């Protein structure tokens with residue numbers, strides 16, 4: 001579905017009409033990670049269905065609420081649930097909330113997700129700081145007329161994830177004494193999990209984690225010049241030579257169980273940026 005050019009400004013105006021907080025940070029909470037929002041001192045809360053042009057969350061483990069408030073004293077806007085291409089939303093719709101949060105004032109983005117771990121050292125519950133991404137969705141939210149007011153027609157993607165944010169997140173994991181990996185996130189269309197042959201291919205392509213989100217959001221964020229921290233939680237181990245079955249519920253449960261690690265890393269980065 002094509003969105004009107006004014007869609008993200010309309011949604012931002014509806015939010016501003018009820019809340020005058022200017023968020024510096026935008027945070028997208030992935031599958032099972034919604035409870036991180038319990039740590040936000042909330043000023044205003046919006047159901048996605050009440051915001052103009054906003055899609056509705058249909059994915060398991062995604063509450064479908066936008067919160068404005070403070071985390072670690074910093075003004076934040078938090079998506080408790082996101083939109084995925086496999087739900088039937090267009091790339092523009094999956095990325096639209098990023099533009100809304102940018103229009104509200106956010107200049108840094110934290111994206112979190114649940115992902116399959118491809119690196120043999122990974123265990124369920126381990127976080128991975130995303131260093132780069134591979135777009136295997138073969139779709140792009142910037143297709144169509146470019147909004148020059150937002151960003152360039154041909155955005156640079158040489159460093160989509162901010163290395164300084166990543167280092168701070170890894171340092172928080174060291175302080176917390178829990179394992180933390182760094183690697184490349186492969187964005188898949190879903191909703192099927194991968195076959196053994198596909199996991200094998202992803203390893204050969206240089207991916208360390210496979211998921212079904214994040215890539216369109218990060219493209220939209222980089223287009224708008226936002227600095228990005230990305231963290232995956234490994235929810236299933238993808239060993240092509242000994243692959244067990246994976247279910248959506250198992251993924252959500254594994255992500256929820258690891259949410260305290262995510263919280264430690266995300267808050268450390270927000271704190272350090274002052």
Ligand SMILES: O=P(O)(O)O[C@@H]1C[C@H](O)[C@@H](CO)O1
Pocket residue numbers: 029030031032059082084112113114115190211212213214247248251252
């Ligand atoms: O929103 P995220 O990327 O955390 O959701 C992942 C991808 C699918 O929605 C689901 C598959 O298990 O988890």
Ligand SMILES: Nc1nc2[nH]cnc2c(=O)[nH]1
Pocket residue numbers: 114115116117188190192193194210211212235236238246251
């Ligand atoms: N594509 C994909 N998405 C996931 N989300 C959680 N685990 C996985 C996985 O193994 N593959």
